[in-house]
Amino acid sequence: MNSKTYLKILFVLLGIIIATAIAYTYYFSKHYPLPVTNRISFDAKIKFIREHIDMDAVDTLIVGSSIGLNNIQGTYLEKSSKKANSVLNLSVYEATAMQVEQLLELSDAFPDLRRIVYSAQYSDFPHAKVYKEYDPQFLIKYMRDELNPIEDWLVFFRGCNNLSFCINRQNEWQEKHMMHNKFTYLGFDSTGSVPLHIYGDDIIGHRWRLPHPGIMNPQSFEAVNKMSKRAQDKGIKFYFVQQPYRSPLAKRKKVKDALVYFASEITKVVSKNGGKFLSLHESLHLGDKYFSDRSHLNDQGSILAAEEIGRFIDENEK
Numbered sequence: 520m521n522s523k524t525y526l527k528i529l530f531v532l533l534g535i536i537i538a539t540a541i542a543y544t545y546y547f548s549k550h551y552p553l554p555v556t557n558r559i560s561f562d563a564k565i566k567f568i569r570e571h572i573d574m575d576a577v578d579t580l581i582v583g584s585s586i587g588l589n590n591i592q593g594t595y596l597e598k599s600s601k602k603a604n605s606v607l608n609l610s611v612y613e614a615t616a617m618q619v620e621q622l623l624e625l626s627d628a629f630p631d632l633r634r635i636v637y638s639a640q641y642s643d644f645p646h647a648k649v650y651k652e653y654d655p656q657f658l659i660k661y662m663r664d665e666l667n668p669i670e671d672w673l674v675f676f677r678g679c680n681n682l683s684f685c686i687n688r689q690n691e692w693q694e695k696h697m698m699h700n701k702f703t704y705l706g707f708d709s710t711g712s713v714p715l716h717i718y719g720d721d722i723i724g725h726r727w728r729l730p731h732p733g734i735m736n737p738q739s740f741e742a743v744n745k746m747s748k749r750a751q752d753k754g755i756k757f758y759f760v761q762q763p764y765r766s767p768l769a770k771r772k773k774v775k776d777a778l779v780y781f782a783s784e785i786t787k788v789v790s791k792n793g794g795k796f797l798s799l800h801e802s803l804h805l806g807d808k809y810f811s812d813r814s815h816l817n818d819q820g821s822i823l824a825a826e827e828i829g830r831f832i833d834e835n836e837k
Contacts, residue, residue, distance in 0.1 A: 544679040551689055553678035555661060557650065559688065559696070560588075560612040563705045568662045572607055572711070577629040579603040579636065579832075581712070582622055584614040585702070587638035590762050590816045592825045593710025596636075599829030602836045603634065608711035610638070612703075615648045616739035620746045624655035626755070628662055634756040634836075636828060637743070640764065640814050641781035642731035644739035702815070714818035717811035726812035730768040733777030740784055747792040756836070757794035759785050760828055763805045763820070765813045797831045799824055 547553070552562035568574065579596070581587050587610030597606050607629070609622055619637065626632055660666050661674065679685040696705040699716040702723075707713060743759065750757040761782055768774050778800060786796045799805075809820030816824055 540679070540682065543682070544675060544685070547679055547685050547689060548675060551685070551692055553674065554684065554688075555658070555674065555678070557652070558611060558613075560705060561650075563696070563707075564609065564611060564711060565658060565662060567707050567711055568607070568609075569664060571709070573605070574628055574663055575630055576605040577607045578631050578633040579606045580623075580626060580629065580632060580634075581606065581608040581610055581636045581638060581710075582614075582619050583610040583638040584619075584643050585610070585612050585815060586640050586643060586762050587614075587636075588612060588713045589702075589715050589811070590821050590824050591636070591638050591712060591760075591828060592708060592714055592818075592821045593712040594708050595822045595825035596829050597710070599826040600832050602832050603829060605631075606710045608707075608713075610711075614643075615646045616644055616742040617647055617649050620742040621650050621653055621655070623746050623749065625659055625662070626753075627655075628659040632755055634758060634832065635746075635750050636758045636760060636832075637746070638760045638762055640731075640762045641733065641735055641777045642814060644781070645732070645734040645736055647736050647738040699818075702811075712821070714821050715811045715815060716818050717815075718817060723812060727765075727810075728768075728813075730764075730771060730774045730813055731777075733773055733780070735777075735781065735784075740788055743785060744788045744792065747789045747794045750794070751792045757789060757792065758828070758832065758835075759789045759794060759796050760824075761785065761796070761798040761800055762814060762824065763800045763803055763810075763816065765807060765810050766804070767807075768813055769800070795831070795835055797828065799827055803827055 552566040554562055555565055556562055581591050581593060588608060593606035593608045596603055695703050698704060699706055700721040704713055747757045764778060769778060782798050789796055803823060805820055809816055811817045
């Protein structure tokens with residue numbers, strides 16, 4: 520084989536490889552979330568917003584960790600409230616208070632935003648973790664489809680420059696993230712909420728029986744102070760919702776003390792910035808049939824939570 524023929528074959532093979540990689544990346548981007556952040560649930564939420572949400576219409580944001588994502592069904596919040604007409608659940612699995620503060624930097628993407636609902640429990644507050652390499656301005660432009668063609672193509676090509684990463688994400692997607700009886704479920708309703716259908720044998724024993732330790736980091740409360748102050752400065756109403764905790768565990772002294780302390784400290788923080796505090800733990804008194812574990816509500820409980828929040832919003836915005 521002479522060198523000219525060899526080079527032709529080499530370039531043809533390289534062309535096939537490149538074309539295959541581009542074709543796969545395109546396929547992947549249509550069916551699975553591109554890695555634009557360092558969290559798969561965040562990537563999935565960004566993809567969902569970009570493809571399904573009218574960002575100019577959103578008037579209500581729900582934020583939080585899974586306690587926000589799973590415990591409030593945005594569709595029922597819209598139905599139960601006369602004020603919250605276009606709800607987006609921006610919550611991301613395992614988001615700390617400081618990460619929620621970062622999430623709310625994305626609120627500038629919603630020009631008609633009227634209110635923020637931060638859904639949490641004391642178990643969200645022990646850590647001071649933040650998102651690294653976090654660029655809210657880029658994410659806003661990406662969600663709103665306002666990147667220029669070159670920037671858009673860079674996102675596309677960087678998405679699967681590590682093909683093995685994308686292949687692994689694809690392989691685990693259905694089993695891990697599309698099963699509504701698992702805590703890793705990412706099947707969004709029309710508002711971006713994720714109702715859990717976890718009952719009976721699907722309940723995980725230790726998550727049901729063992730309470731969270733009452734560890735709360737002062738930086739977490741300061742993050743709530745900053746986000747509620749930012750909302751006040753922008754004329755946006757801020758609601759902090761303490762989610763229910765399983766009653767048999769909540770009766771234990773350490774858990775009870777943690778719940779009371781958390782409610783007291785959060786009330787002080789948000790009230791000084793014009794915010795409102797609602798304890799669903801105190802107002803709903805939900806039985807075990809509404810829980811998926813100690814603090815996550817199932818798809819029945821999350822309806823009741825959403826309806827109660829809707830009533831609370833309307834009472835405070837008469």
